Amino acid sequence: MAASRLLFSLCTALAVAAAAAAATDTLKQGDSLTAPATLVSSPSGVFELGFHAPDPARPARLYLCVWYRDTQPRTVAWVANRVNAAAAAAPSLTLTAGGELRVLDGAAKDGARMLWSSNTTTRAAPRGGYEAVIQDSGSLQVRDVDGTVIWDSFWHPSDTMLSGMRISVNAEVRAQVRGPPERMLFTSWASDTDPSPGRFALGLDPANPSQAFIWRDGNVPFWRSGQWTGLNFVGIPYRPLYVYGYKQGNDPILGMYFTYTATNTSLQRFVVAPDGRDVCYMVKKSTQEWETVWVQPSNECERYGACGSNAICTVVQDGKAKCTCMKGFKPKLADEWNAGNRSQGCVRNPPLDCQVNKTGDGFLSIPNVKWPDFSYWVSGVTDEYGCMNTCQQNCSCGAYVYMTQLTGCLHWGNELMDVHQFQAGGYALNLKLPASELAGSHIAVWKIAAIASAVVLFVLLACLFLWWKRGRNIKDAVHRSWRRSRRSSTRSQQSAGMLDISHSIPFDDETEDGKNHELKVLSLDRIKAATGSFSESNKLGEGGFGPVYMGTLPGGEEVAVKRLCKNSGQGHEEFKNEVILIAKLQHRNLVRLLACCIQGEEKILVYEYMPNKSLDAFIFNPEKRGLLDWRTRFDIIEGIARGLLYLHRDSRLRIVHRDLKASNILLDTDMNPKISDFGMARIFGGDENQFNTNRVVGTFWVFLLQRLHVP
Numbered sequence: 282m283a284a285s286r287l288l289f290s291l292c293t294a295l296a297v298a299a300a301a302a303a304a305t306d307t308l309k310q311g312d313s314l315t316a317p318a319t320l321v322s323s324p325s326g327v328f329e330l331g332f333h334a335p336d337p338a339r340p341a342r343l344y345l346c347v348w349y350r351d352t353q354p355r356t357v358a359w360v361a362n363r364v365n366a367a368a369a370a371a372p373s374l375t376l377t378a379g380g381e382l383r384v385l386d387g388a389a390k391d392g393a394r395m396l397w398s399s400n401t402t403t404r405a406a407p408r409g410g411y412e413a414v415i416q417d418s419g420s421l422q423v424r425d426v427d428g429t430v431i432w433d434s435f436w437h438p439s440d441t442m443l444s445g446m447r448i449s450v451n452a453e454v455r456a457q458v459r460g461p462p463e464r465m466l467f468t469s470w471a472s473d474t475d476p477s478p479g480r481f482a483l484g485l486d487p488a489n490p491s492q493a494f495i496w497r498d499g500n501v502p503f504w505r506s507g508q509w510t511g512l513n514f515v516g517i518p519y520r521p522l523y524v525y526g527y528k529q530g531n532d533p534i535l536g537m538y539f540t541y542t543a544t545n546t547s548l549q550r551f552v553v554a555p556d557g558r559d560v561c562y563m564v565k566k567s568t569q570e571w572e573t574v575w576v577q578p579s580n581e582c583e584r585y586g587a588c589g590s591n592a593i594c595t596v597v598q599d600g601k602a603k604c605t606c607m608k609g610f611k612p613k614l615a616d617e618w619n620a621g622n623r624s625q626g627c628v629r630n631p632p633l634d635c636q637v638n639k640t641g642d643g644f645l646s647i648p649n650v651k652w653p654d655f656s657y658w659v660s661g662v663t664d665e666y667g668c669m670n671t672c673q674q675n676c677s678c679g680a681y682v683y684m685t686q687l688t689g690c691l692h693w694g695n696e697l698m699d700v701h702q703f704q705a706g707g708y709a710l711n712l713k714l715p716a717s718e719l720a721g722s723h724i725a726v727w728k729i730a731a732i733a734s735a736v737v738l739f740v741l742l743a744c745l746f747l748w749w750k751r752g753r754n755i756k757d758a759v760h761r762s763w764r765r766s767r768r769s770s771t772r773s774q775q776s777a778g779m780l781d782i783s784h785s786i787p788f789d790d791e792t793e794d795g796k797n798h799e800l801k802v803l804s805l806d807r808i809k810a811a812t813g814s815f816s817e818s819n820k821l822g823e824g825g826f827g828p829v830y831m832g833t834l835p836g837g838e839e840v841a842v843k844r845l846c847k848n849s850g851q852g853h854e855e856f857k858n859e860v861i862l863i864a865k866l867q868h869r870n871l872v873r874l875l876a877c878c879i880q881g882e883e884k885i886l887v888y889e890y891m892p893n894k895s896l897d898a899f900i901f902n903p904e905k906r907g908l909l910d911w912r913t914r915f916d917i918i919e920g921i922a923r924g925l926l927y928l929h930r931d932s933r934l935r936i937v938h939r940d941l942k943a944s945n946i947l948l949d950t951d952m953n954p955k956i957s958d959f960g961m962a963r964i965f966g967g968d969e970n971q972f973n974t975n976r977v978v979g980t981f982w983v984f985l986l987q988r989l990h991v992p
Contacts, residue, residue: 921946
């Protein structure tokens, strides 16, 4: 019996080895791939090419597909014959002498009907011929023996964008094709089990390729990303696409294009769903299952033109849209507007001064918005004043924005469509208004100044007193909370940790002056809920003391969650040190601590979220380094210097950071630098100019001052 089992095991192993040896990633010229045979990508075997029936209820309808090999259920990334399903039991894929791929409803030798082709013209085969190869990226390529690619499935996507794809207005062409240039669109499936083209398609706007659209039924706008700023799309502030490695490029033939590279090793894909949403999926490493990490549109305001033109859309309860006419505008059809039909938008009331032969038009800045559609570039403008001035002199200009990242000036006409105002994030829009609409902001300025000057001294003295008291009590509060956390059992800690985030939570029961401390203490359950139980998809990176995750608090505020590893070099002393110091310090160039968690063995800090991550991600990345123009570099240097000046001289405490490096300089949405990671910092006495230490701290290899070098 044992011998039989051993023989069976050997046979099984030999069969598996034979199958592995037989697996190939290449289809040679003149050969055919017939169902159920497949090609497997090399070297990692991430993708597989073959014939597949997406609808379990209709197993006879077969499509040539590229799918992920090791995910369940089978996940398709690309489909060739979307319009014509194979009806034969054994359809085939062939590669002609001219380098054309063809899907046939049967065997080529039987004269089977052609269901799909790569549409390249027949040509004389080069020496050695052509071959079709499936890549680990998911790309199916036709190339010659020298490696020159003449056709690529990435140039003709179905509904899925994979890492390494380039999206442009027109599909890339490196061989002669029949017919006019093909628009490059990611087109949804008709349903979850029907890969035929659906109602929705995503692509770049031909009139303004710096933004992406999802269209419904061919040309009806459904969703818009907003303009590309050089770092992100203005309409996607909460889950910026540069988190996923998006970047913009220019090609002499294609023109502007966008591409992305996955920022971690997890499998990741963007899919235009049958309902029109653009969804990002990522494989969760612990379960090898797909999880949704990003969706657009996710509320009514993200749908194109939810409030019509010249109106601002804000999200209220349950993702509903609240529409408000911009200042200086009124509903175009008041009865329809009041009845809930906002599609007609708003019109100017009163008109601009320039429209009635007057002067005096000015601008009102509207913060945190997705810029309107139909923008146009103004050439020859190199600063914000010039951008404003050219809009001021053009009566057809209704708003302007100067983009420092791209050194460019955007103008809009008098129809401002698809404006969404966010709770946080977004960008400012400068709206042109007549003098009468701006006057309200200047009325009784002298009264305001008088009142302000009367209270400034009182407020300043009160703040200084409270700041002094606060500094005395924070350290004691941290130590008391720390000791209480260490003494308590896990159950009592969890009970004590269930605090309501919607209130200002005391760090300890009460400070010595009888007033609650303003630093919030969050329960571990709350932090797990904010970060998706520390999901890999929310992981921003990992420092010397532990991983950092993106989290979303109730109300939509995004935060960065630093979770101290139990075996990290940062112990209790460094953790308490970081809490104490950052809670005391307040400066525009220092990262802001929002909350903390001390529960059991968990030590967690919750910071404001910095969407552009750290400085080293730019200066040591050749692809991103070009985004740092000289003005931006100078502003970053100046901001770091201001932060250090505050630490060394201007704060009540004299502090030496002791671990200052590019990875500890974080960048906000506007590329303003903020110094972070105070675990190694040291406080000087008020009259100290030096100190001695027996501890080696910081990053061992950082000895020289790092510089913002110009390439």
